[in-house]
Amino acid sequence: MDLIKRGAVEIIPEEDLVKKLGKSIKENKPLNIKLGCDPTRPDLHLGHTVVLRKLSHFQQLGHLAILIIGDFTGMIGDPSGRNSARPPLTLEEARENGKSYFEQASLILDPKRTKIVYNSDWLGKMNFADVIKLASKYTLARMLERDDFTNRYKNGIPISLHEILYPLAQAMDSIAIDSDVELGGTDQKFNLLVGRDIQREFGKEPQVILTMPLLVGIDGVEKMSKSMNNYIGITEPPKEMYGKTLSISDELIYTYFELATDVPNNELKQIKQQLENKEVNPRDIKRKLARKIVEMYHSKDEAIKAEEEFDRIFVNKGLPDEMSEFSMNGELDILDLIVKVGFAPTRSEARRLVIQGGVSLDGEKVTDVKMVVKIDNPKILKVGKRNFIKLTTK
Structure with missing residues (x-):
C-alpha cells in the first residue's frame, strides 16, 4: 500500500482495494489494472508518465496492466477538462496513434505484464438497442453534475449528446475487461466513478478508482501540455x-x-x-x-x-560539441535569417526574440531588428537558451 499510495490523490474506496489485494494474494490471481489511453496525443511527455508510473507500480506487485486504446471513443472525443467539444478522430487515426502510445509507454511499463486492447472490439459491436439500454442506467441529472458540463451549461456553451455518452462508453470498457482497479488523472474522476456505477448495474464487482495529480509544466503554472509548450517529452534528446x-x-x-x-x-x-x-x-x-x-x-x-x-x-559560456550549419551567400536581415534557420516561425516572432534580448551573433547580443548579416567568415548564431547554429558561406 505504501507503493500504491505514493503520489496518489484519492483511492475510492481504499478499503475495497485492500480487500481486492488480499483476495489476489490468497488466490494467486493478479488484478486487472485498467488505464484508458488517449489516442489524440501520440507523443508522450512527463505529465502522461505520472499515471503510467503508477501502473508500473501495480506491475511490480505482480498485477496485469491493461492498456485500453480508445480507438472507438476517440471518435467521440473525451470532454474531460474541456470547455468545448473535442474534434473526433477517425478509427484509423486513433489506431495509429495507439501504436505510438504503446511503444513509448513501454519505456516505463513491463511489456510482459501489459495487455493492449482496442475498445472498438466491443463498442463497435453494440447496436442502437444496446446503447439505449446502457443509457437507461444513468440519469441526465447525474451526468450534468460533472464540472465540465456544469460550467458549459451555465455559460451557454453547447453540449452535444454524443459527449454525454462518452463516460458510459468508457464504463463499458471496464465491463469488457473485468476491471478491478482503474487509474486516471484527477480530471478523470467523474468518468472513473461512472465505471463503478455501470459495473454494479451489470451485476459485477465495482472497480476501485485511483486518481493521480496533474503534473504542473515547466512554466510552473499550467498542467504540462504540448499546447502550452511547457512540457518535457520522453523521446526528446x-x-x-x-x-x-x-x-x-x-x-x-x-x-x-x-x-x-x-x-x-x-x-x-x-x-x-x-x-x-x-x-x-x-x-x-x-x-x-x-x-x-x-x-x-x-x-x-x-x-x-x-x-x-x-x-x-x-x-562556462562554451559552445555545444555539435552544431547544425547554415550556408548562405550575400546578405540577410537578422529577422529573415532567424526564420530561415528555423529558430522562429515568423518575422514577428523573430522580432520579439531580438527585442527581448534572446539573440546573439558570435557572443554579441543583437539589439537592432534591422541588422543585416553578411557572412565573410563562419559565425555562431544563438537564439534563446539552447538554439545554436554555425553560419558559413556557400
Whole structure:
C-alpha cells in the first residue's frame, strides 16, 4: 500500500482495494489494472508518465496492466477538462496513434505484464438497442453534475449528446475487461466513478478508482501540455530533457521526484529534508533530478554528457560539441535569417526574440531588428537558451 499510495490523490474506496489485494494474494490471481489511453496525443511527455508510473507500480506487485486504446471513443472525443467539444478522430487515426502510445509507454511499463486492447472490439459491436439500454442506467441529472458540463451549461456553451455518452462508453470498457482497479488523472474522476456505477448495474464487482495529480509544466503554472509548450517529452534528446528540467521552479523539485521518477520512498524523504535545509542549494538537487530523468529515458552516460554540455554552454559560456550549419551567400536581415534557420516561425516572432534580448551573433547580443548579416567568415548564431547554429558561406 505504501507503493500504491505514493503520489496518489484519492483511492475510492481504499478499503475495497485492500480487500481486492488480499483476495489476489490468497488466490494467486493478479488484478486487472485498467488505464484508458488517449489516442489524440501520440507523443508522450512527463505529465502522461505520472499515471503510467503508477501502473508500473501495480506491475511490480505482480498485477496485469491493461492498456485500453480508445480507438472507438476517440471518435467521440473525451470532454474531460474541456470547455468545448473535442474534434473526433477517425478509427484509423486513433489506431495509429495507439501504436505510438504503446511503444513509448513501454519505456516505463513491463511489456510482459501489459495487455493492449482496442475498445472498438466491443463498442463497435453494440447496436442502437444496446446503447439505449446502457443509457437507461444513468440519469441526465447525474451526468450534468460533472464540472465540465456544469460550467458549459451555465455559460451557454453547447453540449452535444454524443459527449454525454462518452463516460458510459468508457464504463463499458471496464465491463469488457473485468476491471478491478482503474487509474486516471484527477480530471478523470467523474468518468472513473461512472465505471463503478455501470459495473454494479451489470451485476459485477465495482472497480476501485485511483486518481493521480496533474503534473504542473515547466512554466510552473499550467498542467504540462504540448499546447502550452511547457512540457518535457520522453523521446526528446538528452540535452533538451536536461535543460528543460533545470528550468523548473524550486517549488516543483520534490513533486517531479515523487511523480516523474522511480527513486525509492526512503530517498524521497532525504530529498525533502535537503530541500527544507536552507544550507543546501536547491540547484544541486535539481541537477540530480535532471540527470535522473535523462537516465530513465536514455542512459547514465547520456545524462552525464547532457550535464557536461549544459555546463559548457551555460556555466562556462562554451559552445555545444555539435552544431547544425547554415550556408548562405550575400546578405540577410537578422529577422529573415532567424526564420530561415528555423529558430522562429515568423518575422514577428523573430522580432520579439531580438527585442527581448534572446539573440546573439558570435557572443554579441543583437539589439537592432534591422541588422543585416553578411557572412565573410563562419559565425555562431544563438537564439534563446539552447538554439545554436554555425553560419558559413556557400
